[in-house]
Amino acid sequence: MITISGPNADQIQYWNEVGGPKWVSLHDVISAQLRPLGALAMDRAGIAAGERVLDVGCGIGDTTIELGRRVGPSGAVVGVDVSAPMLDRARAAAQAAGAANVAFEDADAQTAALPGPFDVLYSRFGVMFFADPAAAFANLRKALRRGARLAFVCWRSLQENPWLLVPTQTAGRHVPLPQADPHAPGPFALADAARVGDVLSRAGFVRVHCEPIDQELSVAGGRSLDETVDFLLKMGPASAALREANAAPELVERVRADLREAIAPHAGPEGVRMGSAVWVVTAAAE
Numbered sequence: 001m002i003t004i005s006g007p008n009a010d011q012i013q014y015w016n017e018v019g020g021p022k023w024v025s026l027h028d029v030i031s032a033q034l035r036p037l038g039a040l041a042m043d044r045a046g047i048a049a050g051e052r053v054l055d056v057g058c059g060i061g062d063t064t065i066e067l068g069r070r071v072g073p074s075g076a077v078v079g080v081d082v083s084a085p086m087l088d089r090a091r092a093a094a095q096a097a098g099a100a101n102v103a104f105e106d107a108d109a110q111t112a113a114l115p116g117p118f119d120v121l122y123s124r125f126g127v128m129f130f131a132d133p134a135a136a137f138a139n140l141r142k143a144l145r146r147g148a149r150l151a152f153v154c155w156r157s158l159q160e161n162p163w164l165l166v167p168t169q170t171a172g173r174h175v176p177l178p179q180a181d182p183h184a185p186g187p188f189a190l191a192d193a194a195r196v197g198d199v200l201s202r203a204g205f206v207r208v209h210c211e212p213i214d215q216e217l218s219v220a221g222g223r224s225l226d227e228t229v230d231f232l233l234k235m236g237p238a239s240a241a242l243r244e245a246n247a248a249p250e251l252v253e254r255v256r257a258d259l260r261e262a263i264a265p266h267a268g269p270e271g272v273r274m275g276s277a278v279w280v281v282t283a284a285a286e
């Protein structure tokens, strides 16, 4: 495990002690939920056989393994992450998949000297947690060859993401919602396309393009209504608000009942499907 220190100490602690263990225990639900969005960014990256790819904030490694499949045996993929429990899971999954061209680094992508040079920088929701995003992308730029492509997917604002907004508003009727700085490290840190453009151009990237994608997402990967409510009470901004408010179990049960009612209209034979909004960001390293 990397030490809990440096500019991203809070996030390193969070992803090792809170987010990582949760992510590992819910990995099958999360993977099913995020797979289509991760695939969009991977398709935009135009990965070719033989390329070297860096997967930033690779987490439990499903994208790293898929990238490994796309680059084939003559290519190589390195996943970098700060979360020991998530990397343990990623290494086990890569071994089980026989992904011999995939490796993982326990490192802070903002500050570590990373191996390289890579042809592609890819990330599925793993680049919104840096204390200083411009410094982080400048550091990542150093691991890329000139002309390398960048492709990542990140959330747009909470207001544009009903699958997150509805649970947050429901929790907000019972507990105070934390007033987060919109640029603070967290899921919405790159929600502002102008900021993404500024961060990436300061870090040495050109031809920055933020493509808005609005599509329905299978909130809990096709699980039932009750399993989806349970999932939303464990992950995301509503669960964070309940955790910060130290909500008593009886209060959580009241939120559960309200949330079930609020999302029930979105339940169907394929589980609960609600709107989501992301940027698929592409750029090139100068």
Ligand SMILES: C[S@@+](CC[C@H](N)C(=O)[O-])C[C@H]1O[C@@H](n2cnc3c(N)ncnc32)[C@H](O)[C@@H]1O
Pocket: 008, 011, 012, 015, 034, 038, 056, 057, 058, 059, 060, 061, 062, 063, 080, 081, 082, 083, 086, 107, 108, 109, 110, 123, 124, 125, 126, 127, 129, 130
């Ligand atoms: C929302 S999760 C996404 C995980 C994975 N990309 C996926 O889609 O399954 C964010 C990931 O970013 C990682 N992360 C946060 N800050 C980081 C940093 N400074 N350097 C590297 N990884 C970081 C977390 O540990 C976590 O695995």
